[in-house]
Amino acid sequence: MPAPRRRDGAPVRARPDACPGAWRRHDAADGALARFRPVGGAIAPAELRLLAGAADAAPLELTSRGSWQVRGLSVKGADDLAAALATVGGPAPLLDDQGRDVPCSVVASPRSPAVDAPARAVAGALRGRADVPGRLLVAIDDGSGDVLGLGADVAVVLGSPSTLWLAGTPTEATGDDPAGPATLALAAVEAFLAVRGDAWRVAEVGSDAVLGALRAREQERALEHAEVLTSAERTCLEVLPRLGEVTPAAARVLADLGDEGAELRVTPWRTVVLRLRDTAPDDARERLAPHLETGPSRWASLSACVGAPRCAKSHTDVRGDLARAVATGRAGGLLHAHWVGCARACGTPAGPVAVVEGTPGGTYRTIVRTGRVSG
Template identity: 30%
Template sequence: MEFASQICPSGPAVPWPLRLEQRLSSPEPIQIRGWCPSTWRPMQAQDGWIVRVRPRCASLSAAQWLVLAELARTHASGQIELTRLGNLQLRGVRESALPALRAALVVSRLAPADEQADLAPAVHCTPFYAKGDRTHALALALSVAVARDLSPLTLQQQDMSALPGKFDMLVDDPQCHLQSLSSDLQLWPCADGRYGLALGQSADWYGFESAPAAVQAAVRIALWFARERSAQAAGRLRALAKPIDLQACGLARASHHLEPRTQDKTTAKPLRPGALNPHGLLLGAPLGRLDAWAIQKLAAPMPEQAEIRVTPWRSLLLPNKHLDSLPARLDSWDWIRQSTDVRLRVSACTGAPNCPQAHIPAQSMALRFASSKAADRHLHISGCAKLCALPADATNVVFASQDAAGQIWLHASPAEAQPSARASIPYRPLDSDPHDIQQQLNDLQL
């Protein structure tokens, strides 16, 4: 990894990567798990266990949302977290409650009954599709193939190690709304009837005449990666320092395209809550957290099978045909309904006290900074140097570190991580005084 270092007059020198996607470095040791929690493989945190639910095709029924909200209240923290790729998380789960929680998720079809299917790579999906259309059919076919052919047990039977926990695939729509998201493999139906496949966020892509051919190629690429990564311990496809074998991966006969997959650059931008779009109404979740009671109030008036979809922008999509069931009043504390809501200008990791590596209460800091940020800027607050939950549209980042003397420091920079624009200051807890908040922003050169 390439770093630049700068001595900050108000703090210690901290290495700063020249490429943001390689993440920040810190003078203190940082534990990177290298995998993501799931229903069958939860992750232990400071506040209990984290259980992740992967919505199938980005969709839950109103009845499933009610079940999940009740489980959040009875077994977890009372909140449901929306991740950057459209997953759902319950935090603070007691260890003794894990078996009952898992059983309830399986019965409600919120998690697979087969542990191996749950441990197979995640397949994320755009929320913008109609049931039975080409996007939906592609997502279903890929999900089935991945669970069948790429589970840890299936790979073990072929003398291969399991794929890394962060290895994933994504199914996009023909407009490529999700093309800016980071994923190992991206597939989508093209407007001309073909199907596209791209390795990560590569500008070039491969075209296939049918969905089965594209799905088969995606599986073959994953199998090739599983074989080749063992010698390099690569966690993601992009980290493998070896050209892809076109013949082995089924790409030799595919058409290779060097032009962008779509000419409409606006579709790659995160969609904001508020205005109706052809697919429905977007409701934002402040900092990606939803109160269980708020979900119950939203879903209870709807028909049991009414869909509420999850977006990768920490929001929910309510299809147009079910908007009549929307409660007349939604608490503005729980929901973001306007694109001008200042809470859209900030994001944060879990932060202290719930994360053992966090040095600061990132979420409360983010909310206090929100109203002081310009409408065209986005500030991400991280409790440590890992920059967990960093969104692609962040323009500035702030993270915390602790030196050998126990002093906590805040470090800030533009998201493109230019070392010359860097600032570090000793951390001090924020109060609600607007002048104090603005002073700290000024000190951080934000």
């Protein structure tokens, strides 16, 4: 008898997803890796300093879902970091005072204050849930379409009414009350959980199955969430850490700017957006320029896996080879290129991308793809 398969044709899984978190870590060649998922990209200066301190001299990493990663931790060091983060508090903490993190990524348009409250409400309702797969992606879009392009499993676009997208496709489901965006997103997540079986992503069960479960839940009592708050438009500065690596020096400057009034948001594009309010310093760009890319850069179209020696499966020193290619003008162009050390192609972004793959012989081959290689 053939093995059972899901709707997308893949075999039924016998294990949960292995996405790391604050407490569930990945054992890499260079030690434990812990991942911290900010709510809509928000991070407080105190949190950033704790992450940078735990990383010691190594850079922090930003992921394609706007999460932070700390590598090379010992078991005790990882536990101490999580415990310290749980004491920071704030409106959108990485870990709450019970030590609970957000089980999946909740991304939001980084420049718009209108998405902050619904993102917090969604993350707050999911925090600590063991039944939510780490591969699930929830997005709150301010109407600009920036995070809508990520093809999130559940996306809500703010408007009158707000609209629901599933697996990158619009649906007829809407929410028109003040708490609509968060209520609509959470209802869709719960509908997916009701039908997912062993699936990690909405596309694996199909949007129709999720919509059917959503309609069945329409008569249930709606959850109460914070009203969407709006505020005056802010000036934003977006800066690019090369390959998503935030050095300790860059982290210190960002945290200092946060203390001085800038609101920090990390993005799924491995950048950092600073919302500069009236109290924010005027020289933010100048202070960041020695540490981060603050203008047009060849690095803007490049990303990479961690490579050797930090990953035992990598055939090549991906990041060293890529830095040399940029320095000689052989990398960085209009088409996004993602350099990887093996065929797993970890971290490959969605959309058209040239995957530059390391081989066992130490050379690279280029494969142009139109979608995601690995989740």
